[in-house]
Amino acid sequence: MTEKRIISIGRQFGSGGHSVGIKVAEELGIPFYDRQLINKIAEQSGYDEKFIQSMEDSGGAVKHRLSYFLMGRDNNGKTIDDYVWDAQKKVILDLSEKGPCVIVGRCSDYILREREDVLSVFIHADFDRRCERAEKRYGKTDTPIDRRVKDMDARRQARYEYCTGRKWGRAENYDICLNSGRLGIDVCVSTVLSLVKESR
């Protein structure tokens, strides 16, 4: 296989995909991009950073695929989301050109799908494990954790499917999918690192 220079990590909310990404980047000594992508997408699109963030993880983001079709379109037939998507693609393609790195989420598996030097990873875990992990990480709020995890799942799925035309969570979208709940975060990290090293 071609040497894997870029690691794209898709993840279910609460699965620990972010932690896997950080550790892989640290071990390989390469840059890590997760929420940092938001600043870059904001800069590229001209929209406010807070707005981009709200599209991702707050009540401002649309939850259902249908909502995307009901959004307003400008004279070019494009929605705000289309412009954000264009910026997102450009940011991720530019980063992957710049050099080795780890990119978390933002449909990077799809955006980089043609590149042979990308290792495309998906981290998932059982629902209960994800709730437990998410509550530990993000704390308690008035909304019960299972509701928050389900909402985030729905939003990520809707945006992924709208932007990529692919079904979210299907094994065939990725080179490797790992269940962090059953295998543990450290084993996910070592498995990804082995693949990267084996490709060299």
Add this chain to the structure above:
Amino acid sequence: MTEKRIISIGRQFGSGGHSVGIKVAEELGIPFYDRQLINKIAEQSGYDEKFIQSMEDSGGAVKHRLSYFLMGRDNNGKTIDDYVWDAQKKVILDLSEKGPCVIVGRCSDYILREREDVLSVFIHADFDRRCERAEKRYGKTDTPIDRRVKDMDARRQARYEYCTGRKWGRAENYDICLNSGRLGIDVCVSTVLSLVKESR
């Protein structure tokens, strides 16, 4: 994680999952069950071996989920397929009790889902790669290879979804999913072996 004694391998037709399974079993020095399961299921269910085989991979098998609901039922409300499914579950559970082994397909991921000592693997690959591999392995026939691969996909999906109630090909059904087209068979084998060894 718990020591992984049983390796269950689900696979897309033409992905090389069978080869991955054989090599893993050889390396670990443990029994390998793929088509051998057919004899055992035939014996357990009392149906003819050829009939069981035809349900799996010939024109005799049903291709669409709907067909299952149209099948005849006996006084217990069970179809022939239900009886085969009962036998299949018993055979696979018994084998997993007997000792370490590699089991390919037959919904073994689902049947063994409660067991912590099972490593549940799914091998997949791009459609074109699978066609190429399947033609090399099974030879040419009057039916074009892309048609044969699509038919087999449809049959496996229908049977999996009818028996398990799960969506076929979803990452979350497995501990690890590997794209053999992008990673190569040998890397799939070494990745599975590493996980087994890491669990000890």
